[in-house]
Amino acid sequence: MTAPAYRARVAALLAYVTESHLIGAHVAPVRADSPWDIWWVCYRAQTPAPDLGLRVWAHPGACGRCFDTATALTQAGPVRHPDSLTQSPCTCLVDWAKLMRAAGGDTDWPPLRTSVAMVKPGGDAPAVLQALSRDHLVTAVTTRTLTATDARRLYPDAYGAEYVARQDDYLTSSPVTVYALLLNGDAARNPKDLKLGIRAQLADGDVLRNHLHMPDSPGDALCDLAHLISENTRDDLYGRYDRVAAEHRIARYRDCLDFG
Structure with missing residues (x-):
């Protein structure tokens, strides 16, 4: 069986914070695989991390430069894209993007009409x-x-x-x-x-x-x-x-x- 794509877990985080925000539910602190997971969620929702109630722990081994950059992009609105940076982002960003675009098995999502x-x-x-x-x-x-x-x-x-x-x-x-x-x-x-x-x-x-x-x-x-x-x-x-x-x-x- 093909393993779920890396993207599926990040998409689950987006769904978790988006629906929690819609119903006014508490969002628990999350440990992300990459700081760019958090940026992607905030950018897709165009909502800063504090407004989503999203508190982030750095995963062991996470790149400190990426953590600082992604955090800076997501702390206030409008949430910014790395293209807006005056300094080129870390090469980790491209590695992360390739993981996000990689093929994987389908995910059994709960139904949403x-x-x-x-x-x-x-x-x-x-x-x-x-x-x-x-x-x-x-x-x-x-x-x-x-x-x-x-x-x-x-x-x-x-x-x-x-x-x-x-x-x-x-x-x-x-x-x-x-x-x-x-x-x-x-x-x-x-x-x-x-x-x-x-x-x-x-x-x-x-x-x-x-x-x-x-x-x-x-x-x-x-x-x-x-x-x-x-x-x-x-x-x-x-x-x-x-x-x-x-x-x-x-x-x-x-x-x-x-x-x-």
Whole structure:
């Protein structure tokens, strides 16, 4: 069996603090594998660590320079990207980003109905809408033009100057269409299969131009919905359809984390 990707544990931390924040629950101090895990969570949520109630212990062997840099980026809003630094960050950052982008097995997430789908520039929005609305409820739609800052927030662990430049150029090239979703059935547990199925139906594309961005995990879904549509839409859908099982999901996320 393929081991879960490194990213899954960091995504569990994002889900843990995001849902705890939404329901006003206490967030316990977490021991992270890398200081950049904490930065990624705060940057995805665009919320400083103190506002998330996120207190961090340095994992034994963690790079002191990275810990200081990541902490400085996350202590006040807006949470900043390492690109904003006047001094180049430690090479540990690229090593961490490669771990985040590495392949791994699927994660058995607890089901979350609230989600979002973004049709990328040049994508077939009517075909994506038809595929989504066949089994799931589209509750809102908006069209917007992304900025480079938006692209960073969607993919903060993208690495390599050439790749990042191509990603920015593509994602900001024309308007995107965004759908707020209520997922049903297996898709609420594993939205990745729904995303890959729609991409397969539409066939053409590459690693960038593949029609559809759709988050694979609960924390990513909640952050992307707030980012791409609005916090009000996110809070309304979550409160109506997912709040009732929040404690169960939070307990599952905690099982993945190290509280020392």
